[in-house]
Amino acid sequence: xxxxxxxxxxGGVGSRLWPLSRKSRPKQYIDLFGGKSLFxxxxxRNQKFCDDLTIVGNVDNDHLSEETLSRTRTIDHSSIIEAxxxxxxxxxxxxxxxxxxxxxxxxxxxxxxxxxGAAYNKxxxxxxxxxxxxxxxxxxxxxTKPETGYGYLETEGNTVSSFREKPDLATAKTFLxxxxxxxxxxxxxxxAGLFLEELKKYEPxxxxxxxxxxxxxKEGALNLEDSLKIPSISVDYAVMERSDKIKxxxxxxxxxxxxxxxxxxDYLIEQGHEKDGHGNMVIGSNNYTAFVGLENSILVxxxxxxxxxxxxxxxxxxKVYQELEIxxxxxx
Numbered sequence: 001x002x003x004x005x006x007x008x009x010x011g012g013v014g015s016r017l018w019p020l021s022r023k024s025r026p027k028q029y030i031d032l033f034g035g036k037s038l039f040x041x042x043x044x045r046n047q048k049f050c051d052d053l054t055i056v057g058n059v060d061n062d063h064l065s066e067e068t069l070s071r072t073r074t075i076d077h078s079s080i081i082e083a084x085x086x087x088x089x090x091x092x093x094x095x096x097x098x099x100x101x102x103x104x105x106x107x108x109x110x111x112x113x114x115x116x117g118a119a120y121n122k123x124x125x126x127x128x129x130x131x132x133x134x135x136x137x138x139x140x141x142x143x144t145k146p147e148t149g150y151g152y153l154e155t156e157g158n159t160v161s162s163f164r165e166k167p168d169l170a171t172a173k174t175f176l177x178x179x180x181x182x183x184x185x186x187x188x189x190x191x192a193g194l195f196l197e198e199l200k201k202y203e204p205x206x207x208x209x210x211x212x213x214x215x216x217x218k219e220g221a222l223n224l225e226d227s228l229k230i231p232s233i234s235v236d237y238a239v240m241e242r243s244d245k246i247k248x249x250x251x252x253x254x255x256x257x258x259x260x261x262x263x264x265x266d267y268l269i270e271q272g273h274e275k276d277g278h279g280n281m282v283i284g285s286n287n288y289t290a291f292v293g294l295e296n297s298i299l300v301x302x303x304x305x306x307x308x309x310x311x312x313x314x315x316x317x318x319k320v321y322q323e324l325e326i327x328x329x330x331x332x
Contacts, residue, residue, distance in 0.1 A: 002102040002191075004128060006050040006097040008042055010057040010065060010110040011049040011085055013058055014305045015321035016260050016314065018282070019305035023085050023332055027258060028111040034271070038258060039110045040068050049124050050106060053077035054098060056091045058084070061088050063219075078203050078219075083224035086210075089238035090230045092188075093210040094141055095107045104131045108187050114268060115254035125188035127292045130158075136198065137189040140182030140239060146172035149260055149315055151184035151236075182248065185255060188235070196244065203238045206231050215252025233317070262313035279311070309321040 014020075014027030019286060021027035028039040036044075055077060057065050062081050070075065080094045092107055106124065114120055127137040138160065141154045152175055154162040163184065167175060175181035200207040209230040213222050235243065238245060256263045265281055277282040281290040285301035298314075300307040309317060324332045 002100065002104060002206070003051040004049060004104045004106060005052045005095075005099055005192075006043075006046045007087065007092065007105045007107040007182055008053065008055045008110050008264040009091055010039060010055060010061055011091060011112050012084065012109065014111060014259070016318045017258075017264065018317055018321040018324070019302045019307055020300060023060060025064065026061060026111070026134075027171065028109075031062070032264075033267075034236065037068060038113060039259065040072055041113065042108055043069075043072065044277050045116050045120070046106060046108060046112060046124075049128070049202050054080065054095050054105075056079050056080045056082065056095055058082040059238060060238075079220045081221045083227045084223050085232070086227060086230040087232040088186075088235040089199065090210045090235045091214075092195065092235055093207065094214050096195050096199075097211060098272065099192040101191065101196070103192050104128060105192055106188065106189050107196070109257070111259075112185070112187075112255065112257050117249065117253065119253040123249050124189075124252060125291055127249045129332065130247050130249070131191060133192055134245065135240065136195065136243055136245045137247050137249055139187040139189075140186040140248045140249050141185050141251050142180065143176055143183050146176045147268045148172050149262075150257065152181045153184050154181055155248055155250070156180070158247050158249070160240075172173065182235070183255070185251070186257070188240075189249075194245070195239070198243045199238050202242045206233060206238060213329040221232065231237075241330060242247075261300065261309060261317065262311050263300060265311055278293040296305065 010028060012026060013023060017027045020030060024277055029037050031037050033041060055065050059081060062079060095105060123139060130137045140155060146169060148166055148169055150165040153160050154164060213226045213230060216223055216226060258264060276291060279296040280294055282289045282299045289299060291297055296311040296312055300308050321332060
């Protein structure tokens with residue numbers, strides 16, 4: 001009998017959440033969410049559906065995963081430790097190579113927040129059922145606003161007719177009005193063997209080089225020199241946008257990729273976090289703070305860096321991170 005394995009992808013840096021999110025502790029490990037991290041919440045949310053857990057991380061964050069797991073009662077788990085990031089196609093391939101071909105993989109990022117409940121349970125159960133019928137399933141989220149920070153799926157029934165990149169605001173509004181578009185969640189469900197068949201068909205170089213790296217692993221740790229030979233390509237480009245076996249589960253659960261301070265702001269408001277009468281918020285400090293002449297602004301405080309931003313400009317924080325990265329700053 002085949003197993004259902006939760007494949008948890010933990011490789012993101014969260015550059016749009018600097019200075020909270022750093023290379024030394026990316027956003028998925030920050031205990032900002034009811035005393036738990038997004039990494040921990042993802043494990044707890046999905047373990048009731050799954051028999052095993054496979055964590056795909058890297059040499060920089062494996063110790064953070066193990067720290068969390070040591071204080072969390074979870075199902076059995078195994079770790080795949082990438083020597084260098086090679087994007088999601090390879091990361092998922094490693095997990096698929098490690099599993100029996102008939103095992104079903106429920107692939108989720110470690111840095112999203114999802115409201116558990118009947119809607120989420122229904123979506124996962126529907127995805128598993130479709131995966132058992134040899135479909136590659138993606139989860140599409142019913143949009144609630146014209147979001148420019150997410151990719152979109154254009155759908156006809158449970159078929160994906162096109163994948164769309166992050167749109168500008170005018171385009172996002174037309175997507176919302178059409179009723180045919182869903183947010184691309186980056187969550188998937190499929191048989192391990194079927195995914196590898198499709199990867200081999202559409203990206204044979206990624207398939208072959210990932211297979212070689214996986215079968216030369218040392219207790220889950222992957223070789224750096226061989227890993228660098230793997231083309232870096234996302235699973236969307238490699239398989240999802242090209243396969244004729246794609247199905248979408250239209251999902252009604254509350255979801256956010258927590259990829260910006262606007263998303264963090266909205267989440268914290270729901271949790272009762274304070275803001276002033278003009279919509280201004282402080283994150284990371286209990287010091288008295290007064291905002292003068294500002295509306296819907298966020299002050300983010302850490303031990304060695306502060307960030308002040310307009311909530312509507314949350315996507316632009318990545319530019320600050322990139323500038324610091326170019327200058328080789330210790331602040332990243």
